[in-house]
Amino acid sequence: xxxxxxxxxxxxxxxxxxxxxxxxxxxxxxxxxxxxxxxxxxxxxxxxxxxxxxxxxxxxxxxxxxxxxxxxxxxxxxxxxxxxxxxxxxxxxxxxxxxxxxxxxxxxxxxxxxxxxxxxxxxxxxxxxxxxxxxxxxxxxxxxxxxxxxxxxxxxxxxxxxxxxxxxxxxxxxxxxxxxxxxxxxxxxxxxxxxxxxxxxxxxxxxxxxxxxxxxxxxxxxxxxxxxxxxxxxxxxxx
Numbered sequence: 659x660x661x662x663x664x665x666x667x668x669x670x671x672x673x674x675x676x677x678x679x680x681x682x683x684x685x686x687x688x689x690x691x692x693x694x695x696x697x698x699x700x701x702x703x704x705x706x707x708x709x710x711x712x713x714x715x716x717x718x719x720x721x722x723x724x725x726x727x728x729x730x731x732x733x734x735x736x737x738x739x740x741x742x743x744x745x746x747x748x749x750x751x752x753x754x755x756x757x758x759x760x761x762x763x764x765x766x767x768x769x770x771x772x773x774x775x776x777x778x779x780x781x782x783x784x785x786x787x788x789x790x791x792x793x794x795x796x797x798x799x800x801x802x803x804x805x806x807x808x809x810x811x812x813x814x815x816x817x818x819x820x821x822x823x824x825x826x827x828x829x830x831x832x833x834x835x836x837x838x839x840x841x842x843x844x845x846x847x848x849x850x851x852x853x854x855x856x857x858x859x860x861x862x863x864x865x866x867x868x869x870x871x872x873x874x875x876x877x878x879x880x881x882x883x884x885x886x887x888x889x890x891x892x893x894x895x896x897x
Contacts, residue, residue, distance in 0.1 A: 692723075699730055728776075792843040843873075843890070847878050
């Protein structure tokens with residue numbers, strides 16, 4: 659695998675931002691699947707490659723992996739801030755095509771916690787763009803989570819979403835409107851406090867007729883669980 663750590667200029671956000679890309683050896687780049695792998699709230703572009711075997715999994719299946727950095731934005735075009743969602747869904751695939759000659763015609767999106775929310779939002783907003791989506795320990799009901807959050811977290815959320823949580827960022831509203839959904843893989847640890855979030859979004863997607871694989875086992879909000887989840891997601895989508 660080629661491991662590329664780079665900084666790119668985002669025109670959408672008007673700033674430089676970090677990016678890690680994994681490219682399999684001996685492959686025609688134009689034809690390989692591309693996984694956009696999204697980090698969690700307290701993470702950055704490096705965490706997936708630091709704390710999981712993402713590179714080994716990508717090599718095993720001949721898959722390219724793109725790990726962007728979005729700070730604590732919840733993959734959202736912020737009310738008072740930058741357009742991170744537009745960056746991830748529109749500009750980033752174009753940058754990958756330009757720099758690595760990847761067609762990005764077979765795209766998948768995966769993530770953990772905040773990144774799980776981001777992955778589901780990408781797939782529910784633009785279901786025609788993605789061949790599959792995976793969410794591990796995802797935050798699906800942001801509004802409910804904010805109700806039990808600290809004052810600081812609520813102020814942070816107001817800058818991201820505004821005072822009234824918008825429909826464009828509500829996974830359940832997006833699911834109700836979406837058609838021709840891609841397949842989903844959802845996991846959560848039995849001891850994770852976000853387990854009800856995974857059950858709710860699972861049930862909502864199944865009610866919409868989506869192909870949903872839901873798995874859970876012993877574990878909390880932790881990297882050992884997410885590493886296993888990533889391995890199983892690759893096996894499900896690329897075997």
